[in-house]
Each structure stands twice: as C-alpha cells, then as structure tokens.
Amino acid sequence: MPTISVDKARLFEALGQDYTTEEFDELCFDFGIELDEDTSLSQRPIINGKQEPPQLKIEIPANRYDMLCFEGISLMLNIFRGKRASPDYRLVAPPKGEIQTINVSKETARIRPYVAGAVLRNINFTKESYDSFIALQDKLHQNLARQRSLVAIGTHDLDTIEGPFTYEALPPGDIDFVPLNQSRSMTAVELMDFYRGDRHLSRYLPIIRDSPVYPVIFDSKRTVCSMPPIINGNHSKITLSTRNVFVDMTATDPTKLEICLNVLVSMFSQHLEEPFTVEPVNIVSPHNRQSRYTPDLTPRETQAEVSYINNCCGLSLTPSDICSLLKRMSYAASPSRVSPDLIEVHVPPTRADVLHQADIMEDVAIAYGFNKLPRSFPSESGTIAQPLMINKLSDIVRLEAAMAGWSEVMPLILCSHDENFAWLNRKDDGRTAVRLANPKTAEYQVVRTSLLPGLLKTIRENKHHSVPMKVFEVSDVAFKDMDLERKSRNERHFAAAWYGKSSGFEVVHGLMDRIMLMLKSAFVTSEEGLQAKGIEEAAYWIEEVDDPTFFPGHAAAIHVRIEGKEQVIGVFGILHPTVLEKFELRYPVSTLELNIAVFL
Numbered sequence: 248m249p250t251i252s253v254d255k256a257r258l259f260e261a262l263g264q265d266y267t268t269e270e271f272d273e274l275c276f277d278f279g280i281e282l283d284e285d286t287s288l289s290q291r292p293i294i295n296g297k298q299e300p301p302q303l304k305i306e307i308p309a310n311r312y313d314m315l316c317f318e319g320i321s322l323m324l325n326i327f328r329g330k331r332a333s334p335d336y337r338l339v340a341p342p343k344g345e346i347q348t349i350n351v352s353k354e355t356a357r358i359r360p361y362v363a364g365a366v367l368r369n370i371n372f373t374k375e376s377y378d379s380f381i382a383l384q385d386k387l388h389q390n391l392a393r394q395r396s397l398v399a400i401g402t403h404d405l406d407t408i409e410g411p412f413t414y415e416a417l418p419p420g421d422i423d424f425v426p427l428n429q430s431r432s433m434t435a436v437e438l439m440d441f442y443r444g445d446r447h448l449s450r451y452l453p454i455i456r457d458s459p460v461y462p463v464i465f466d467s468k469r470t471v472c473s474m475p476p477i478i479n480g481n482h483s484k485i486t487l488s489t490r491n492v493f494v495d496m497t498a499t500d501p502t503k504l505e506i507c508l509n510v511l512v513s514m515f516s517q518h519l520e521e522p523f524t525v526e527p528v529n530i531v532s533p534h535n536r537q538s539r540y541t542p543d544l545t546p547r548e549t550q551a552e553v554s555y556i557n558n559c560c561g562l563s564l565t566p567s568d569i570c571s572l573l574k575r576m577s578y579a580a581s582p583s584r585v586s587p588d589l590i591e592v593h594v595p596p597t598r599a600d601v602l603h604q605a606d607i608m609e610d611v612a613i614a615y616g617f618n619k620l621p622r623s624f625p626s627e628s629g630t631i632a633q634p635l636m637i638n639k640l641s642d643i644v645r646l647e648a649a650m651a652g653w654s655e656v657m658p659l660i661l662c663s664h665d666e667n668f669a670w671l672n673r674k675d676d677g678r679t680a681v682r683l684a685n686p687k688t689a690e691y692q693v694v695r696t697s698l699l700p701g702l703l704k705t706i707r708e709n710k711h712h713s714v715p716m717k718v719f720e721v722s723d724v725a726f727k728d729m730d731l732e733r734k735s736r737n738e739r740h741f742a743a744a745w746y747g748k749s750s751g752f753e754v755v756h757g758l759m760d761r762i763m764l765m766l767k768s769a770f771v772t773s774e775e776g777l778q779a780k781g782i783e784e785a786a787y788w789i790e791e792v793d794d795p796t797f798f799p800g801h802a803a804a805i806h807v808r809i810e811g812k813e814q815v816i817g818v819f820g821i822l823h824p825t826v827l828e829k830f831e832l833r834y835p836v837s838t839l840e841l842n843i844a845v846f847l
Contacts, residue, residue, distance in 0.1 A: 248306045249390060250283055253317045255301040257375060261321035263330060271303070278327050279613045280314070281306040310600035312391055312506065316383040317375070318514045319597075326577050327614070333577045334523040336513055336544040336596055341368065341526050346540075347493065348411040349464075351532035355416045358455060359399070359462045359475060359497045361504050362414045363541040364528030365512045366405060367492040369520040376518055377487055383514065387507050395451050398498040398507045399476030401464065403483035405491040408466040414497070416460040424471035425481040435461050435474060442477070451476055464495055501537075506599040508542045513597045546579065546593035551604040553588050559608050561621040566590050572614035573607070636847055637739050640766075641721045644741050644843055647765045651758055653717045653743060658701025660723065661691040666700040670829035672795035681725050681735050694725040694735075698742035699796075699838055703830040706746045714834060715747030717754070721843075740817075742840040746832065750821045752801065755837040759805065759819055763787050766846055785809045789819075798823050805841055817841025 259265050266274065272282040287301035305320065313319045325331045340346070349364050372380070384400045392398035419435035426438055433441060439456060442448045454476055455461050464472040466483075473479040475497040485492060494512060498504035512525045527540040553566050564572075566582035569590055573580040577598070583589035594601045601607065612620060649655060661683070668675045681694040695701065698720050706716055721741050728736040743758055745751030767785060789803040796802075802820025806813060819839035827836060 248281075248309050249315060249386060250304050250306050251315060251317075251320065251386075252302045252304050253320060254375065255285070255287060255303050258303060258317065258321060261317075262324060262328070274324065274328075275305060277613075277616060278324060279308065280311075280320075309390070312387065312510045312599065313514065313597035315386040315390070315510075316514055317379045318383075318517055319510075322514075322517065323577065327575050329575065333574070333579065333595065334513075334517070336516065336523050336525065338527045338540075338542075338544060339368075339521070339524045341366070346527060346529050347405075348529040348531060349495070350411060350413045351530065351534070351537070352413065352415040353534035354460060355414055355462060355497075356535060358416050358458050358460055359499055360535055361498040361501045361537060362464075362530060362532070363496045363498075363504050363508045364412075364530065365494045365508060365542050366526035366528065367494065367512060367515060367519060368524075368526050369490060370492055370515070370518050371520070372487050372489060372518070374487065376515075377485075380515055383511060387510065391503055391507060392498075395476035396454055397500040397503045398496055400507060400511065401473035401475060401479050401495045401497075402485055403472050403479065403493045403495070404485045404489045405493040406489075408470055408472060408483045408493065409468060411467055412472065412495070413465045414462070414495075415465065416462050418459065419461050422461055422463050422471065422474060424474070427479045427481050427484055429481060435463075438474070438477070448477060462497055464497075505541075505543065509544065509596045509599070512542055513544065513595075542596070544596045546595055547601075549592050549594060549601075549604075549607075550583065550589050551592055551607040553590060555604055556608045556611050559605075560612050560615065562615065564611075564615075569611055572611050575614040576610040578607075578610070637844060640843055640847060641739060641741075643765065644762055645721045647762055648719045648721075648741075648743065648758065651761060653719045653758065656702065656705045656718045656720055657722070658698075658705055658720065659691075660695055660725075662693060662695050662700045662704075663690050664692045666704070667693050667695055667697065671697065671699060671826055672823060678727055678729075681727055696724050696726060698722060698724060698740050698840055699744070702742055702744040702838065703826075703832065703836070706744060706836070707830050707832060710832070715745060715749075715751060717743070717745055719743035738842050739844045740840055741843050742838065744836055744838045746834055746836050748834055750801075750835040751837045752821055755819050755839045759839050759841070762841075763805075766843070792818060792820075794818060794820065796823060796826060797821060807845065809845070814845065816843075816845050 268285045268288065275282045282303060283306050284304040285301065286304070291299040291301070307314045314323055326333055347364065347366055349362055351362055384402070387400065388395050419439070422435040423432055425432045439452055442452060461474060463474050466472055470482055471480045472483050473495060494508070496504055496508050516523045516525050525542060525544065527542065530537060530539050530541055532538050553564070553569060556569060557564055566587065570580040570582065573592065577595055579593040581591050583591050592607055645655060664675070667680060680696050683692055686692045702718055702720060705718055709716065719742060721739070723737045724740050725735055725737055727734060741762065743755060745755050785808060787805060787807045789805055791800070792802050792804040793799070794802050797820035802818060804815050805817040805819065807816050817840050820837065822836045822838060
C-alpha cells in the first residue's frame with residue numbers, strides 16, 4: 248500500500264485537535280487506514296540546517312486514490328469525525344464566459360489517443376500546498392498511471408499561455424521547445440538524448456522513444472505546453488505565485504484518465520477562493536468520438552440492499568441508520584421510495600473504487616466501527632462460494648500422483664522463448680504462445696504452453712540430490728486464441744518427469760495408466776460432484792508418434808474417445824538427447840503431459 252508522509256502539526260491543525268500517537272493510531276484504524284510511523288519518536292534528519300518537522304507516515308489502501316495527499320487525508324478524516332460536511336463539487340463558468348478548448352488531431356490516435364483538461368481558477372498556493380500538489384501528481388503517476396504509461400499529467404500557469412489549445416502528434420524533429428527548468432531550446436530528438444542519463448525522467452523515455460510521432464500540446468501561439476509523458480515546457484511553469492492552473496492529461500486508458508483528473512482537481516479545488524469549484528475544458532475530438540467537457544464531477548447514482556449490508560455485517564440497521572453512517576464516509580444517501588430494502592446512494596467523483604454494493608457495505612462497516620461488529624457468525628451468509636470443477640479434478644489427479652510416490656513442484660508460469668520452444672526442439676509459428684510486451688529479463692518472455700520446461704528446470708537445479716527423481720505438476724498453460732474476446736485461453740495440464748540412470752519409460756507409462764483409470768473412476772462415482780456425459784463408455788489408447796522433443800521411436804500420443812469424439816490429449820516418451828543437453832541434464836528423462844480439462 249502507498250505510504251504518505253504528512254506534517255504532524257499541520258495535519259492536527261487541519262483536524263482542529265491534537266492527538267497522542269496512540270490516539271491518532273486508533274483514529275486511523277477506525278477509518279481503515281494505518282499509522283505506520285510517527286517520526287517525532289525517533290531521530291529526524293537535518294535539512295538545510297534545520298531538523299525536519301515531525302512527520303506522520305500513513306499507509307493508504309491501494310484503492311483510495313483520493314487520499315494520496317495531505318488534502319485528501321485531512322478532508323476525509325474531518326468528514327468521518329463529523330467536523331465538516333461532504334463537499335459539493337461543482338463545475339463553474341469562467342469569469343469572461345469563454346471555456347478553454349483543446350482541439351485534438353486525429354494523428355494522436357497513433358500514440359496517446361485520449362486527452363482531458365480542467366482549470367483551477369484563483370488558487371492560493373502555500374509552500375506546503377504547492378509541494379503536496381506536485382507530490383500527488385507523482386503518486387498518481389507511480390500508482391494508477393503505471394509509471395505514466397497509462398496517464399501523464401501536465402500542469403501549467405494559465406496566465407502565461409493562451410487558448411484555444413491543440414493536442415497533436417508530430418515527428419520528433421518538428422518539436423522544439425525549452426524543457427522544464429532548462430535554459431536552452433532543444434528538439435524532441437535532442438531532448439530524448441539529453442534526458443537519457445536523468446535519474447528521474449529516463450524511465451519514461453521508452454514509452455514513446457520508438458514511435459514515429461511524439462504527442463505535444465500547443466497553445467494558440469504555438470508555444471509548447473508539454474510533450475507528454477516526458478516533460479512540460481518551461482514557459483508555462485507553475486510557481487508559488489501562480490493563481491490560475493491549467494491541467495492537461497493525456498492517456499492510453501480513458502477510464503484511468505477520468506479518475507486521475509477527478510482526483511487531482513477535486514483535492515486541490517479546496518485551495519481556491521471559491522472552494523470545490525472547477526472550470527471545465529471543452530475537448531474537441533470528433534475523429535474518435537471523444538468530444539466532451541471535462542471533468543465530469545457528477546456523483547454516480549447507485550443502489551444498495553439493506554438486507555445485504557445487514558447480513559454481511561451481522562447487524563439490524565434501518566435504512567436511515569445506514570444513510571447516516573454513509574454520510575460519515577462522504578456519500579450522499581437516502582432511503583429508496585421504491586423498496587424499503589433499498590437505499591439510493593450518490594457516490595462522490597473521487598471514489599472510483601466503489602464498483603459494487605460490497606464496497607458500500609465495507610464503508611458502512613467502517614463507519615459503524617469494526618470493533619463494534621458482532622463477533623458471532625452471521626445467521627445468513629452474505630456470500631456463496633464453491634470450488635471450480637476444474638480445481639476438483641486437479642485435486643484428484645494431484646492426490647493420485649502423490650500417492651504413487653511422485654513429488655509435486657510449482658515452477659513459474661513464465662519462461663523464456665527458447666525454453667518453451669527451441670530447447671524442446673519445437674518451432675514457434677507465432678500463433679501459439681502469449682508473449683510479454685515488455686519482459687524485464689530474458690527468463691520471462693512468454694507464458695508457457697507446456698509444463699515441461701518448468702519440470703526440467705526444477706530437476707536441473709536439484710541435480711545434487713539422489714536419483715531417481717520423480718516430479719509432477721498440475722497447473723495452467725496458456726495459448727493464443729483470436730476467436731475469444733481476451734485473445735487467449737488457459738488449459739489445465741498434468742505433467743510428470745522421471746530422471747534417473749535408466750530411462751524410466753515404463754514408470755511414466757504406469758503413472759499415465761493409473762491417472763487415466765482414476766479419472767474414469769472419479770467420474771463414474773461422481774466423486775466430489777464431478778459429472779461428465781458418456782464417461783462410462785470412454786476409452787483411451789496410445790499410438791506411436793514422431794515428436795522432435797522425444798527420442799525417435801520412444802514416444803506415444805494419448806488418445807481418448809468421449810461420447811464418440813476422438814481426440815489427442817497428450818504425449819509421453821523419452822526426451823531427445825539434445826533436449827537433455829539444453830537443460831544440462833546428464834541422465835535420461837521420461838516425461839508425460841496431458842490436458843485434463845477435456846474430461847469436464
């Protein structure tokens with residue numbers, strides 16, 4: 248979870264009350280956050296000749312993006328304590344009546360297709376609020392925006408630039424401006440080379456480096472405001488004296504874009520002369536049907552069942568009681584006129600994490616008090632769960648292999664491309680394996696299509712143990728499937744490997760016979776509720792197969808016939824010497840792999 252450091256004295260001043268460390272820790276627990284450290288109890292560093300003021304380091308749940316700054320923490324705690332009402336976020340027209348506009352070029356679809364904006368008018372920055380403003384942008388970049396790959400935030404002094412603005416995608420050589428905190432102008436090509444060794448910005452360069460066009464935002468005079476997601480222009484740099492802030496955000500994910508914008512402007516709108524007001528920006532983007540006014544600060548309307556909340560919490564709250572508790576969590580709620588079992592809930596624009604009535608139920612429990620909830624098990628369960636059929640089947644296979652004297656292993660599901668193909672003497676047709684777009688190491692390039700690489704690597708790393716070794720795994724492999732919405736599918740496989748001074752072919756063959764026999768028995772007797780049509784008449788047999796993974800003449804395919812449909816579900820045999828050489832194994836290895844999902 249993210250950890251936010253806030254000035255202790257400043258936070259207590261905002262809360263209107265001083266707390267001991269134990270009292271504040273209790274408050275944090277009651278609200279569902281956690282006090283990680285109070286630095287007033289330890290030695291603090293000396294900064295610019297002065298000792299750092301006492302800090303409170305608070306762990307924030309990963310879903311509470313609105314609490315990633317001082318403003319969010321103080322606001323939510325004050326609402327929770329009943330010291331202030333929930334804010335009413337509003338969009339207001341600019342003083343001169345002309346809303347700022349961002350015109351989007353269709354070329355941006357090649358690089359970062361989405362953009363949004365807002366204006367914070369008449370903001371009053373202090374040193375602390377300015378630092379918090381910058382820090383919140385960094386937190387959003389690192390967490391929700393996934394290191395700026397999904398969303399990039401730009402903030403500008405509106406008094407130094409002039410709309411309407413344009414969002415374009417241009418060749419790197421055509422972009423020329425003075426980057427933030429620099430004194431000389433440089434092209435985008437020079438800029439990418441200049442920041443190659445920068446400790447902070449170098450990590451973002453690969454996001455657009457290889458693109459033929461780079462995104463750039465201009466004002467009406469063609470002054471560069473920013474080149475997202477790398478850096479802003481120095482011309483529109485915000486300072487402590489900035490009074491009007493223009494916010495631009497570009498993204499590859501429209502949902503994350505709206506969340507980041509709503510959180511940023513909502514939290515810092517409390518520093519405006521007219522608190523909790525935001526000026527919208529007109530986005531003109533007809534080519535991808537994204538023309539709209541941003542941000543949208545309208546509360547989301549949803550419903551929650553009173554019976555569901557009470558069943559989950561073990562309580563007997565009335566609709567009015569629940570509405571009062573939700574008010575402490577910054578919701579607006581009222582009993583429904585349609586049904587006495589429903590409440591109408593208005594979710595604030597800062598709470599993008601509220602997706603289901605389960606989230607509302609959790610906030611009711613927090614407002615009621617976790618320590619006050621009944622400790623007895625509820626008379627009626629609010630949840631229903633049972634094992635998946637594929638997992639029941641896997642447990643049967645796992646148990647049979649273990650009772651036969653084989654040891655289960657659990658390798659990683661990612662492996663290198665060579666381990667999955669070349670080392671097994673298999674060719675990649677480009678339509679089989681799911682590749683990682685940005686693998687961090689050569690070891691993790693593809694999602695495995697076979698369990699064999701993991702078994703063989705496990706044996707390799709345990710060669711110092713006595714032989715024979717008998718290992719197995721029951722787990723998923725993945726394949727590309729362009730007919731499915733997610734373009735991939737999982738298969739549950741069983742695989743086993745024998746490593747010893749003899750081939751062990753007959754041992755692996757015996758294990759296969761045992762597994763197939765017990766699978767049929769499990770279905771015939773409906774063990775663990777397993778059911779499959781025509782399993783009583785099912786049959787299996789083996790046929791010799793020419794597979795380059797195995798020694799010629801020492802491999803067989805496993806065939807099954809279920810409901811009159813014949814199919815090959817696996818293969819077993821003695822591995823080819825070249826495979827053993829690749830995996831650095833000096834003794835023979837016999838392996839078995841089959842797809843057990845076909846039995847369901």
